[in-house]
Amino acid sequence: MTVTAAAADTEIQPYRWRWVALFVILAAEVMDLLDALVTTIASVTIRQELGGSDSLVQWLGAGYTLAMAVGLITGGRLGDLYGRKRMFVIGAAGFTAASLLCGVAVSPEMLIASRVLQGLFGSVMIPQGLGLIKEMFPPRELGKAFGMFGPVMTISSVGGPVLAGWLVDADFFGTGWRMIFLINLPIGLAAVLAALRFLPEYRLSNATRLDLVGTALVSAAAFLLVFPLIQGQEQGWPVWTFVSMAASIVMFVVFGRYESRRARAGRDPLVTPSLFRKRAFTGGMVAGLAFFSGMMGLGLVFNLYVQGGLGFTPLQAGLTGLPQALGGVVGFGLAMSGLQEKLGRGLLQIGTLVMGAGAAVLALTIHLAGLDVSSWQLAPGLALVGVGMGLTMAPFFDIVLAGVEPHESGSASGTLTGVQQLGGALGTAVLGTIFFNLLAKEWDFGSAMQVTVWVEVGLLALTFGLSYLLPRRARPEQAGH
Structure with missing residues (x-):
């Protein structure tokens, strides 16, 4: 068919x-x-x-x-x-x-x-x-x-x-x-x-051609940013790492200008340039980058901490993280029970506050218990992080997309999904590098983990602040998608 x-x-x-x-x-x-x-x-x-x-x-x-x-x-x-x-x-x-x-x-x-x-x-x-x-x-x-x-x-x-x-x-x-x-x-x-x-089988009879040049430019820009962040720490941050990160910014600018020229010429761009003139969308992109970077980076570092620092087996590490996953389920459930429609942007803000409180509890627990901390002691902080994560993620895409026009929604959705994944790569690079750098300076696992958690709290604070640029509510036709 x-x-x-x-x-x-x-x-x-x-x-x-x-x-x-x-x-x-x-x-x-x-x-x-x-x-x-x-x-x-x-x-x-x-x-x-x-x-x-x-x-x-x-x-x-x-x-x-x-x-x-x-x-x-x-x-x-x-x-x-x-x-x-x-x-x-x-x-x-x-x-x-x-x-x-x-x-x-x-x-x-x-x-x-x-x-x-x-x-x-x-x-x-x-x-x-x-x-x-x-x-x-x-x-x-x-x-x-x-x-x-x-x-x-x-x-x-x-x-x-x-x-x-x-x-x-x-x-x-x-x-x-x-x-x-x-x-x-x-x-x-x-x-x-x-x-x-x-x-x-299904395909569009009027589908637009691929923007291969735009794809190559944004790929190069992302690689030039992430590669030095990961490799720089173990090579002592040579000059080329900073040159690469600077080149990444230049490449993102080149990408933006190329997409604008492509749109003016009547050709379909990879990303609709008008999106970046909307305060709500650009604020949502940066907020999403901060949020997903912290979320994914913290997940990596936490597992390094419990296995490398506490000596847990992989199965013990997976079970230790279970409260966060279950907390995420609770958070999503609360959001879908009517809170998302009732609170709109406020739910996202509440979620970041709950997640930040959970991270603070986690850092305090690690500080007080040291390397004798048990999975049960870590559970309350992780559960709060999970609940906040679910409350934040549930309304995020709908709220950000409420700030774009209907004809821009396809490009905006694809861009936000890409930002989510890029945030994961960036968070893994940045938080992982901070953690490994502290260990290389002979910090113990607990102290290095605490610093990483407070960096995550900072990223959540940035997400909270940027959320005021977003629309108060999702459009009725977008809610729930």
Whole structure:
């Protein structure tokens, strides 16, 4: 079944295999969500067995999220041009093959390169599934279909780190940490075969061409920023690291000017330039960068702390982080119970305050208990961090998108999603570098962790301040999406 844009408007009956197809798409989401989380738990073991420097731990996460950030900007358009089913199959097959390469990696360099491939193929796979759902389901069932993502994301966020820790500790067939990647093989192969059988084909008859120059410019700018942040600490911050970061700023400016010229020439830009003239959107972008940087960076450093400093096994580390994941579920649940519609921007602000309070409790607990701190003692602070995280994330996209015009919403959504992933890469680089730099200066794990937590509190304070640039409420037609 191939549907073009013209035919989609007159299609009366939804695709009859839509619920089967939905589970195929959800399987792909599970792979992506798990692989975004598992290396934070397994990174210490991976470095011990595979070798490499401190930067390996950071690149395991940053390589994946950076590639995902860049790829997501164009991933959706590939489906418009060449067909969503085709690109979903290519993305899922590539992601599975990259997972195999991760699982058989024989050097840090091979593992990092394979993680980048995972991120790139993931950025091709994920947008197609979301686009297909909108085409397969009639309006009356669309909410129910998207509602399935909530439980999947919840189960993945709660169970992912625990599963990763269990797989590493169980050492099935002598694979150790490699099993966290090899487990994708049966899931990925099943997703590819089921997609070939059950997904409908859909593409736009008037899809715009790819902005390859814009993609290259923004990719170079992001790499020039993240690479020196990760590599600089262990090389003593040579001059080239600062030159690279300065060049990154120049490259972002060049990218912005190129996109403006492209728009004035009547060609479809990668990012709509008018978005950056809107205070609400630019404020939301910077707020999102600060929030997601702190969230992802703290997750990495916390797992380094509990395994390297407290001597926890990977499974113990995964279980220790469980209160934060469960707190996130509670936060999302509270937001969806009516608070999001009632409070609007205020809910996001309350969430950052709760998350900041949780981080402060965590830092105080670590300070008072020292290296004898137990998982139970860490639980209250982590749970508060999780609740605040859920309260903040639930309204974030809707509130930021309320400040853009309807014709800009597609570009704005893609840009915000890219910022979310870029924030993850940047947070892994910055907070990880701070942590490793303090350890290199012979600070103990507890003191280094406390400093990192207070940096996260600072990023949350920045998020809170920038939130006043955002609209008070989401538009009615955007709420809940």
